[in-house]
Amino acid sequence: MSNTELNTPNAGGAEAAQAGASDERALRQGRSLVVAVDGPSGSGKSSVSKEVARRLGLAFLDTGAMYRSVAWHCLNGRINLANAAAVEAAARTINMEQTMVPDAELFKVNGINVTDAIREPKISEAVSAVATNLGARAELVRRQRELIDAHGRRIVVEGRDITTVVAPDAEARLILTASEEARLRRRGLQLGGTQTAEQLAEQVLARDAKDSTVVEFHQAADGVYTVDSSDLDFAQTVDAVIAVVRQAVHAGPA
């Protein structure tokens, strides 16, 4: 299957809405349903994926939080992020726990609650050192696959390499994207206007540029849908993603 672009919500009308609701019920009851979501920073992957998981009754895995947790551990333990072997060793040895339900966000590293700490700008600025470490990536991919299986393969997983590396066999795979302008604006609002334009550009665009040296998350691979949320509000984006999930499930394996 070639790349598929779907950037408008489900067609309107009462009939379409009814069909949508009944399809959504079917998805809630199905067996394996892995929804893989990739995309650039600030495109809405995490917030939209959480809401999709809620609506479809699925578990939720934020893989970026795992990269952030390794970065936090290195900074906290004075492990030099430029020392590739030490970063890989950290990824292999730390204990990471995360609630995988969309309504309760809690991340722990070696028993320490890092839920808020991993979202701090200093982690956003440092995390690419983990993301571009191929040994650390291999270990985190291994852990992510284990978590998907442990949740009975009924899960929404979001990150940068989920559609291509972690779960290329997912029932629904999509890239969630948005214009640079929309992503910078959303991240600025999310951080309560605390960051300058330069800081936002560093945390969003420069980070994407570094991360995309090791993974492709701007262009959809074959069989992967694209949802462009630049001109959609949050609720419309969630609807558009659920429409893609329905479409992908009906279409079957790519």
Ligand SMILES: Nc1ncnc2c1ncn2[C@@H]1O[C@H](COP(=O)(O)OP(=O)(O)OP(=O)(O)O)[C@@H](O)[C@H]1O
């Ligand atoms: N369609 C949308 N319209 C407006 N705001 C949105 C939309 N989608 C997401 N947002 C908001 O944009 C902000 C960034 O979203 P989110 O953190 O989910 O992005 P992300 O892709 O996971 O980013 P990162 O990869 O950097 O963690 C959040 O405040 C979220 O509520």
Ligand SMILES: Nc1ccn([C@H]2C[C@H](O)[C@@H](COP(=O)(O)O)O2)c(=O)n1
């Ligand atoms: N599957 C993934 C998930 C995340 N990353 C990298 C890219 C980011 O710089 C960092 C944090 O992700 P975020 O919380 O901003 O989504 O982790 C990756 O390379 N692969």
